[in-house]
């Protein structure tokens with residue numbers, strides 16, 4: 037079954053492994069992820085100012101593209117894109133006058149008719165595929181692997197866009213269990229990773245990565261599992277940099293949920309981009325018998 | 329979709345009437361013959377081009393023109409040498425666009441995901457308003473080539489921008505102050521040098537140039553009288569202008 041998806045710029049640059057592994061697992065589960073045509077940047081950060089409609093143009097234009105392509109649903113893989121698109125969607129559904137303003141500004145486009153459902157790929161796996169079905173397809177259960185789920189902000193805040201309980205989410209834990217691994221629950225799971233401070237305050241972001249990863253290490257986690265490419269960058273790259281700031285410190289590897297699913301489904305390890313991480317996940321995966 | 333409205337009559341459309349239309353050049357009223365290009369009409373009105381005119385054939389991008397018709401709300405964009413005058417046009421030409429170009433040595437670059445973004449980081453400011461696309465007299469999907477540059481799809485950015493003649497109108501309109509045509513030129517350079525297969529024909533031609541083929545013709549022209557050159561220039565054949573010019577030149 038074909039499923040339209042919106043990739044976003046990050047999946048085409050620094051998170052190619054997220055895209056590749058998502059496409060691979062979808063295929064294994066009987067779905068073909070089809071990249072939508074003529075998409076543009078999501079807008080990156082949804083504007084929260086009531087009179088700043090300009091910054092919703094990017095999101096809305098993508099939603100128009102989805103309608104134009106005859107679809108009423110679009111899957112999103114990047115948390116930041118999901119959040120931005122969803123916030124525009126919510127605002128357009130709440131305010132006909134804002135939608136009218138944007139529709140009339142984009143006089144070269146057909147009007148947006150508010151028909152598109154935006155779904156994070158995780159939601160799709162939970163609600164349409166079902167973790168129970170996923171569990172049945174697991175070929176190599178991740179037995180013995182201790183995984184700490186990490187959500188960050190973009191999947192859960194503001195509450196209106198949350199794909200799960202904003203204070204006590206469980207979607208990642210449920211997924212980890214479905215894959216046969218052990219969940220290391222933790223109070224850091226909904227803390228901020230440092231977000232875009234990674235550009236102007238690298239050290240601050242490295243410190244955040246260190247506190248998150250240190251908790252995981254002291255609770256014997258093998259690795260951190262997440263879904264957001266920006267969190268991934270901060271925990272992985274900035275976390276690695278923290279190693280040179282703190283004597284004897286070592287950062288845990290961070291994997292996308294799609295990569296862990298792919299490993300559990302027995303997909304080709306070569307295609308998962310495991311070698312594109314700053315903190316190499318291969319040693320611990322090998323040690324736990326997940327990869328050869 | 330993102331195509332610009334077809335907003336100006338192109339030269340190859342038939343025009344039989346010999347009447348005039350009223351146009352305004354920088355606010356001043358003139359009656360000019362129907363069927364003239366904007367460029368011809370401006371000359372007809374008595375102006376002499378020092379800037380804003382180059383090839384007269386839709387290739388050089390020198391003649392960027394902005395106009396409104398009558399009381400219309402929308403601004404239109406055109407190449408003066410390609411677009412015919414219409415009743416009630418308020419015209420101005422933009423002879424030059426201040427758009428600083430990054431300095432780089434193409435030989436030191438690699439066609440990577442973030443190469444363009446590193447050299448022109450301002451492309452990340454794009455808000456997808458599509459104003460650039462709507463301003464392009466070449467009907468290029470300008471926003472989409474910026475978007476493809478942003479996501480590191482150099483080949484696509486180069487392909488989408490292939491018809492860009494660097495008139496600069498997009499860069500004058502962008503709320504994010506992006507210098508689109510320098511960005512796309514970088515994309516085409518990267519594609520040409522690193523992505524597309526090497527062109528045998530180009531190499532052969534370069535060799536010819538190095539060996540001085542056609543130098544005799546060049547030397548001959550250099551030694552000609554000014555009058556002979558002027559005469560040759562007047563008699564030259566320009567495809568895009570066709571027969572329309574017969575008589576108009578006199």
Ligand code: SF4
Nearest residue numbers: 464492493495496498
């Ligand atoms: S892309 Fe910009 S510079 Fe190039 S032709 Fe179009 S408006 Fe002119």
Ligand code: SF4
Nearest residue numbers: 454455457458460502
């Ligand atoms: S005009 Fe500028 S901000 Fe608007 S779409 Fe074009 S590049 Fe982006």
Ligand code: FES
Nearest residue numbers: 382383384389409
């Ligand atoms: S004069 Fe060269 S494009 Fe018009």
